[in-house]
Amino acid sequence: MNSHCAAPIIISVKDTLREVRDDARFRVSTDIVVFTVRRDRLEVLLCRQETASNERGVWSLPGGFVADGEPLDASARRALAEHTGLADIYLEQLFTFGQPERHPGPRVISVAYFALVPGDRLTGFDSGRTGTWWDAARLPPLYLDHEQIIDTARERLAAKLEYSTIAFQLMPDRFTLSELQGVYETIYDRPVDKRNFRKRVLALEHVQATDHKRRNGFHRPARLYRYTARDAIEILK
Secondary structure, eight states, X not given: OOOOOOOOOOOOHHHHHHHXXXXXXXXXXXXXXXXXXXXXXXXXXXXEEEETTEEEEEEEOSEEEOOTTOOHHHHHHHHHHHHHSOOSSEEEEEEEXXXXXXXXXSEEEEXXXXXXXXXXGGTXXXXXXXXXXXXXXXXXXXXXXXXXXXHHHHHHHHHHHHHBOGGGGGSOSSBOHHHHHHHHHHHHTSOOOHHHHHHHHHTSTTEEEEEEEEOOTTSOOEEEEEESOTTSOOBOO
């Protein structure tokens, strides 16, 4: 039996990289889903995106193109600071959106992030001239696939509530257990059993009761708590 083998094809890695570089017709951007919880709503920060076909622009996520030689995380933090003035809030890489047809012009690959802003940090908050907080459940028409990016971020955030302490990134320095439960219910969009919730929270090592109380309306003053490990997300067992 005769066997036939194709002649080996020798490819120069150096030449291939040069061809890819010379033929590159895409750019990389970072888009950030900035969440906060207030007035019992999960809100997201949106900006006006000017387009050639729409002089008023459409709503989009804050973000921008990655500079040459700039790390992705640094690009995301730079864009976040430029749009919000915030530099020390929780930021996590979410997903890469790179479908060839997502952008009508040259291909743009978006590395998406989500950020969490405690409600008390919104005092004097600079969202930029075109930035506006929107109810995440009632969004306007959005630029490109930004609605999909926001939906993905909401799913990630809700999933991480189940096994981590990420919710504390949305809390002020001092909070009541009812306020914390309200954040969970807002993100889940459903009620949470009060007894089981409080038992689970009070079992956490870094949740500490303070000597202070706060009265909301005509209710009895409620104990204020603080979370002492805000700089790290604890994975729950």
